[in-house]
Amino acid sequence: MTDLAVVSSLARAAVHPDPAFPRFHPRPAQGWINDPNGITYINGRYHVFFQYNPLSARHHQIQWGHVSSPDLVRWEEHPVALVPQAGGPDSAGCWTGVVTLDGDVPTAAYSGVQDHGGHSQVVIARGSSDLVTWEQNGHVAASMPSDPLVTAVRDPFIFHFNGSRYAMQGAGLADGRAALLLYTVDSLDDWKYQGIWLTTANPVAAEHTPAEIWECPQLVQVPVASGGSQWVMMFSLWLSGDDHEHANGVGHLIGSMSSHPETGLPVFTPESGGKSDFGRDFYAPQMVQLSSGSSPSALLFGWANEGPGRDGRRGRTQAEIDDAGWSGVLTHPRVLSVVDGALVVAPVPEVSAYRGASVASGASGSVAVPEFAEVLVAGAAGPVELVLGSGRDRQVVYRGELAAGEELRIFLDASLVEVYASNSVATTLRAYPAPGEYWTLDVPPGATADVWELALPA
Incomplete structure (x- = not known):
């Protein structure tokens, strides 16, 4: 691990001048943060990236910040990982995405936006073995599908099923449905679009995950308390006019995976679902599959945003947030399981060290x-x-x-x-x-x- 600008994030938080600044959740001392991104465990360290504007406490010109830990307790802050490239496919921001190993090379796949309000594309960047330095050459692995029904696409997520690698993106459709788009990913440099995979026309999805766009889609395998495992799909439930209020919050579906008898592509069948967090200040979580097969495990981090006060709670005005110079916190890392058909979310045992x-x-x-x-x-x-x-x-x-x-x-x-x-x-x-x-x-x-x-x- 390089010593370049490595800082103990929690030690610095302990002397932060703002009494409202959390001391036991890693984040930079200043600037805006939102979605956790690129969560991964490589070479004995957990890495968490996040949407980041180091220049102000406002959501603008988004980059990827980076912290890492050997134990989910002691966190170190690293230099900014990904930055918008002038004239590139991410010139208006490096948005939500994931990090995976391509052979032995840490590789980021994220939403790049070239102009504010424009469509996103899946952009690829390659990292050093310690994930601290990154090479961005503007390579686009997937563009906006030509399907006229698809009006918005964002937030790529990679998963594995039956020995093959797939990806999905959240989407909105012209008829008002939220949707998932499916891709085969034989090469991380070239994603093959397979079509619309799931929508809110599904009655289970309509009940538990209503939205106009499914943001930050996730799919992991988690253990069932009574034995075995199930697949959990999670979405941030975007509605037009949200502006960081996110009234629908975050929802999930619990179901099974199978192979389509003709195409061999994966099929997700939702069986139940619900809210993934009961708080009004929680959005855009990311899950990561740590192990799969007979003993699956998955981690989740979420974003807790600042707000004007909700449900009778006193909040902070934008002027107060600007004066404080920071906005947004990552939650404790959380573990997932299914108990009696319902999702259970608990803090990782490691946080007992605090x-x-x-x-x-x-x-x-x-x-x-x-x-x-x-x-x-x-x-x-x-x-x-x-x-x-x-x-x-x-x-x-x-x-x-x-x-x-x-x-x-x-x-x-x-x-x-x-x-x-x-x-x-x-x-x-x-x-x-x-x-x-x-x-x-x-x-x-x-x-x-x-x-x-x-x-x-x-």
Whole structure:
């Protein structure tokens, strides 16, 4: 691993001047970030790239930022990986994509846009063995399909099935349906378009993943608690006029894969689905397949955006975001499984390394919580509320029901809140404590809370 501009991202966050800046989630000290991209595990390190504007806290002239870690706990920040090329197919931005190995060469496949508002193309770039330096020559592997029904295409994702490599992109159709486009990828330099693969005309998709464009499509194989595995497809559910509000959020489909009897191409059959996160501040996640076959595993990172305040929570204005000089946070890495036919999302076990000194053990009623904390709630069923402040300025940031036999695991990292319910998906939220405000967790009678401060591992 080169020492070029390598910085401990979390150590720098600990001295950030903005009290709302998270300390336990990697990101640069300044600038805008959004979608996680190119998540991969190569040569003993996890690499996470992300949409990045280092020049301001606004969504403009997007590049790829880059952090890496040997253990999902200690993160290092690297130089910008991909930048828009003047006159190239990505001159208006290097947008969402993936990183894979082409032989032994790390290779990025991403959406390049040549002019703002124009169509995207799949652009290829090759990386060094440590993924720190990249060669961009403007090679286009796939352009906009000639099908007049396809009006928008974005966000390539590569997957493997039955020993072959395929890719898909999210799309919008002229009749208002969201769609997936399928490609065969014998060569990463030349993707062969196979047509429209799935749309919201499918009744299961229409129920669980309604959208005008399926953004950031993902497809991975995950373990089933009772044995075996299933395929999980995930989409960010774009609607016209979203402007980073993303009211439909993120949805998923759970199903099976088979081969078409005539073409041999993969067929995905959705069987169930649901919301992939219950928070209003979560969008554009990316999953990566770490292992497949009889013992599949997959990781997920998401983007938690800044906002004007939603669901009764006080947000930040654009002027406040500009003054702070940063926008957007990546979530903790998450693991996926299927339990009783439903998707379960949990933090990776490694984040327990952030657990520091015990603040409370077996606490009940109304429990004070530090601004950087992990909380475990268990016991009797009933309502749980996470509250910021008191009196007239009191905000209920999270409200949920603790079911019998269930646990809630809550992480507070300055302005980022992640709530993980056992046997469910997560809830990702943003809230901004004012000077002198404090957090309180109200647990139901008979339930208890254990609280730890968060601390960087030695």
